Amino acid sequence: MTGAFRFSFIAAAVLMLSAESFGQYQPWNNPGRAPTASRQEPAAAGPAPRRDLTGIWDAGNSGINGTGYPTPPLTPWGEEVGKTHKSGNGIRMVPMAEVNDPLSTMGDPTGFPRIILYELRPVQIVQTPDSVLMLYMFEKRWRVIWTDGRQLPKDPDPRWYGYSVGHWEDDYTLVVETIGTDERTWLDNAGDPHSDQLRVVERYHRLNQTTLELSVSLDDPKTYTKPWTARDKLPLRLIPPGTDLMEMIPSATEAAAYRRSMAEPSK
Amino acid sequence: MKVLLITAAVLVTAVPLVAHHGAATFDTEKELTLKGTVTEWIWANPHCFLKFDAKDDTGTVRNWVVETQNPTTMSSRGWRRVSFKAGDPVTVALQPVKNGAPVGRIVKVLLANGETLIAIGSQPDAPLPQQPEK
Numbered sequence: 001m002t003g004a005f006r007f008s009f010i011a012a013a014v015l016m017l018s019a020e021s022f023g024q025y026q027p028w029n030n031p032g033r034a035p036t037a038s039r040q041e042p043a044a045a046g047p048a049p050r051r052d053l054t055g056i057w058d059a060g061n062s063g064i065n066g067t068g069y070p071t072p073p074l075t076p077w078g079e080e081v082g083k084t085h086k087s088g089n090g091i092r093m094v095p096m097a098e099v100n101d102p103l104s105t106m107g108d109p110t111g112f113p114r115i116i117l118y119e120l121r122p123v124q125i126v127q128t129p130d131s132v133l134m135l136y137m138f139e140k141r142w143r144v145i146w147t148d149g150r151q152l153p154k155d156p157d158p159r160w161y162g163y164s165v166g167h168w169e170d171d172y173t174l175v176v177e178t179i180g181t182d183e184r185t186w187l188d189n190a191g192d193p194h195s196d197q198l199r200v201v202e203r204y205h206r207l208n209q210t211t212l213e214l215s216v217s218l219d220d221p222k223t224y225t226k227p228w229t230a231r232d233k234l235p236l237r238l239i240p241p242g243t244d245l246m247e248m249i250p251s252a253t254e255a256a257a258y259r260r261s262m263a264e265p266s267k
Numbered sequence: 268m269k270v271l272l273i274t275a276a277v278l279v280t281a282v283p284l285v286a287h288h289g290a291a292t293f294d295t296e297k298e299l300t301l302k303g304t305v306t307e308w309i310w311a312n313p314h315c316f317l318k319f320d321a322k323d324d325t326g327t328v329r330n331w332v333v334e335t336q337n338p339t340t341m342s343s344r345g346w347r348r349v350s351f352k353a354g355d356p357v358t359v360a361l362q363p364v365k366n367g368a369p370v371g372r373i374v375k376v377l378l379a380n381g382e383t384l385i386a387i388g389s390q391p392d393a394p395l396p397q398q399p400e401k
Contacts, residue, residue, distance in 0.1 A: 088290070095292040104313050121339070248339050254311040261309075261332045262316060266292050266364040 046209035050171045053125045053132065053204055056243055057212050057236035063120030067091075068190025069230045078223035081183075081193040090190025097267040101191065102184060105259060107252030109160040110139055111185030112178060113200050116216060117230055118188040122245055132166055132174065137245045145176050156180035158196045169203075176202040187218075187230075195222035210238040293362045293372055300360045306330060308351035312337050315346070317373065319357055329369040333361045335386045346384050355379060362387075 068090040074082055085092055086100045102108035110119055115136055124135040130148040145166040156163055162181040169175045178200040187194050198220040205213045214234045219227035303321030316334040323329055335341050338348070351357065356379045361371040373386040 093291050097292070246339050246342065248312060248337065250312045254309075255313075257309065257311065258314055258316070258334075261318070262314070262334055262370055265332065265368045265370050266366060 045211060048172050048206040048208050051168055052127065053174060053206060053212065054127050055238045056122055056124045056241065056245070058122040058239050059120050059214070059234055059236045062234060063236075065118055065188060068188040068192055069117065070228075071187075071192055071230075072224045072226045072228050074193075075221075075223055075225055077195070078193055081195075081223070082191065085186060085191030085193060087186075087189060087191035090188070090192075092191040095266065097263045099263070101186065101189075103186070103250060105255055107250055107255045109141065109185070110250075112143065112161040112181055113198075113216065113218070113230075114185055114187055115139070115141065115143075115161075116202070116214070120214075120234075121248060122239065122243075123236075124245075132176075138248050140247060140249055147174075152177060152179050158182040160185065162200075172206045174204040176204070178202070193223055194218075194220050197222045205233070207235075212236040212238070292364050294365045295362055297363060298360055298374055299363055299371070300358060301331065302356070302358045303331065305351045305355040305357055306353055308348075310338050310348040315341055317351060317357075317359070317376070319359060321359075331359070331361075331369040331371065333359060333371045333373045335373050341386070344385060346386075350378075350384060 068087075082092070084100075086094045086098050088094075088096065088099045088101055088104060099105055103110050103114070115138060119136075119138040121137040123137065126133040126135060130146065132145040132147055134143040134145065136142065141161070143161050143164060145164040147166045147168075150165060152165055153163055156179065159180055160182050162178045164176055164178040166174050166176040179198070181194065181196065181198050181200075183194055183196045183198075185194070186192060198218060200219075201217045203213075203215040203217075205215075207213055212235070214231055214236060215229060216231040217227060217229045218224075301319075301321040303319040305317065305319045307318040309316050309318075314334040314336060315338060316332055318330055318332050320328050320330055335346065338346075358377040360374040360376070362374060363369075363371040374388060375383055375385045377383050
């Protein structure tokens with residue numbers, strides 16, 4: 001290793017550690033770096049506004065979990081489905097030529113709840129009189145959460161992102177229920193399976209002006225032996241409203257290029 | 268161009284990687300450093316990858332394909348869509364795949380201008396020089 005190489009490597013490492021010391025800072029805007037102001041914690045967070053979650057929220061690296069989450073034991077049906085999932089990480093990890101993750105190898109939609117369990121990148125929340133819209137940076141995908149008082153549909157056709165309704169439990173907590181998800185999707189990057197009987201409850205609690213806590217509970221009696229909480233008060237931080245989020249779209253074309261150039265030769 | 272097979276079995280302090288594509292494929296205990304010439308840089312999800320030509324120890328040119336994480340993650344480490352272009356000389360430290368193919372994942376890259384782009388790890392692979400005591 002040359003002296004210059006070593007020096008620049010050390011310098012870059014120091015810079016990286018410095019960036020990490022800012023907490024969960026990520027330069028989500030592109031082109032260019034986030035404005036300096038976005039790297040600074042507010043001196044004191046103001047009180048949470050009433051029934052208002054609007055803004056761009058970021059859980060930083062904590063929003064992403066490559067190895068998956070602990071789950072309850074699988075049912076026999078869940079075991080059988082889980083065995084067919086060949087993941088790139090976590091408990092079902094296999095060499096890359098064997099991975100069959102529908103997201104990374106086919107460009108399938110991430111689906112719900114994987115979008116909030118594994119790929120929770122920044123999300124912009126928009127509210128209308130009848131709904132709450134979740135605009136995810138990952139996939140540039142959105143969800144509609146109906147808050148107009150409607151009930152969840154009975155025995156719905158499965159959808160990649162399911163059917164969601166929400167209500168305000170109090171002035172600072174939105175509770176969202178989702179059913180009707182598509183069991184072709186995985187729960188996370190470890191290939192944890194789910195069925196179309198999955199019911200997910202998300203709780204968005206606005207702690208103050210700049211912090212939103214997310215808890216996610218799952219119940220899928222066809223796949224798991226008991227309900228569980230996958231995320232417990234995960235903090236999301238409000239990021240500047242002018243942030244121009246990057247595109248982060250896993251396309252089928254790029255997945256095929258990766259398979260051709262990387263996965264196939266590695267067999 | 269002479270291949271520099273500088274380092275093997277270097278201890279790497281790696282941050283946990285978020286991989287869709289089977290980290291089990293790579294020999295994470297081994298690190299090669301190769302000097303070569305860029306043929307293509309693909310800035311894509313879920314992984315970017317760099318292709319470059321380098322001679323092996325018999326003088327045969329092999330086209331290596333080496334991956335990084337996604338553009339979002341790499342942007343936070345200073346990598347860009349324009350970080351490389353065909354013809355650029357590079358020195359690439361990489362973890363190869365286990366089957367001997369010219370495929371791997373990037374640990375770091377030294378550019379011709381002296382800049383180093385880091386893909387894996389958050390600290391140097393050698394101790395910092397000690398300041399002599401006065």
